[in-house]
Amino acid sequence: MRIQVKIINAFVFDGQGGNPAGVVLDADELSSDQKLKIAAKVGLSETAFVSRSSVADFKLDFFTPNRQIAHCGHATVAVFSYLSQTGRLNSNHSSKETIDGRREIIIRDGLAFMEQKAPQFYEPLELYDDVWFSLGLHANDGTEELPISVVNTGNSFLMVPVASKEKLATIRPDKKLIHKISEQLDLIGFYPFSLDTFQSGHDASTRMFGPRYAIDEEAGTGMAAGPLACYLHEKTINKKSGYVIEQGWLMTPPSPSEIIVDLNFQKGSIQGLMAGGRGKVMRELELDI
Numbered sequence: 001m002r003i004q005v006k007i008i009n010a011f012v013f014d015g016q017g018g019n020p021a022g023v024v025l026d027a028d029e030l031s032s033d034q035k036l037k038i039a040a041k042v043g044l045s046e047t048a049f050v051s052r053s054s055v056a057d058f059k060l061d062f063f064t065p066n067r068q069i070a071h072c073g074h075a076t077v078a079v080f081s082y083l084s085q086t087g088r089l090n091s092n093h094s095s096k097e098t099i100d101g102r103r104e105i106i107i108r109d110g111l112a113f114m115e116q117k118a119p120q121f122y123e124p125l126e127l128y129d130d131v132w133f134s135l136g137l138h139a140n141d142g143t144e145e146l147p148i149s150v151v152n153t154g155n156s157f158l159m160v161p162v163a164s165k166e167k168l169a170t171i172r173p174d175k176k177l178i179h180k181i182s183e184q185l186d187l188i189g190f191y192p193f194s195l196d197t198f199q200s201g202h203d204a205s206t207r208m209f210g211p212r213y214a215i216d217e218e219a220g221t222g223m224a225a226g227p228l229a230c231y232l233h234e235k236t237i238n239k240k241s242g243y244v245i246e247q248g249w250l251m252t253p254p255s256p257s258e259i260i261v262d263l264n265f266q267k268g269s270i271q272g273l274m275a276g277g278r279g280k281v282m283r284e285l286e287l288d289i
Contacts, residue, residue, distance in 0.1 A: 019220035022047030073222015081279025113276030220257030
């Protein structure tokens with residue numbers, strides 16, 4: 001069977017950079033095993049498989065090179081940016097079905113935004129020392145007033161506040177230890193961040209390490225940027241209804257990504273959010289399975 005895979009970069013910044021995702025359309029006849037094999041051959045952090053749905057406009061299944069994942073922000077942005085650009089959406093409001101339920105999608109000014117749930121917070125105090133060690137940092141490299149925290153808006157990520165973008169650049173991840181801690185806390189990965197940014201107008205600069213899902217480092221992570229925006233609102237004095245997160249500036253080579261997060265409130269509490277950005281088709285692959 002020959003499969004066509006579009007490589008679409010999501011969260012591109014100024015037309016460049018972003019995080020590449022594989023996108024396979026019309027995937028209704030593919031089995032889970034076939035999807036996993038395709039994702040492994042594509043070799044990107046996630047590949048999205050698009051098929052028909054009876055409860056939403058489209059069904060999306062996300063696979064890393066070694067397992068299925070419930071949600072993927074950049075692959076969702078990649079899919080719906082492409083569907084919008086090719087005239088396959090009937091309006092600026094759409095929806096996706098995933099293994100974790102239905103989520104709303106909004107297209108605004110050419111950007112695709114995906115719905116995430118209200119945040120849940122947990123501080124793993126007993127693992128603080130291990131977390132710093134796993135990143136090649138010390139506790140005094142952090143920000144004293146901000147805690148390390150697990151935040152979940154659909155997937156769990158570990159928010160690790162770092163004092164500066166220079167300290168963020170010195171991170172040397174211990175993949176085995178990060179994998180072990182991620183298993184203990186049921187995480188997708190670590191999301192160390194600094195309020196010191198490379199680009200003016202951005203609220204935080206970030207990196208993402210997810211060795212549990214065969215992701216060494218990722219250029220743009222919408223399902224982590226959403227939780228970080230909730231963290232910034234709840235844990236810092238910078239309380240806004242929207243945040244702009246940068247990621248990928250410190251990758252080798254750099255792949256700058258810009259993720260926009262709009263928080264939704266009810267009676268002063270975060271009830272959900274929309275996270276999104278811009279997608280750009282980069283190339284196509286043909287694979288035999």
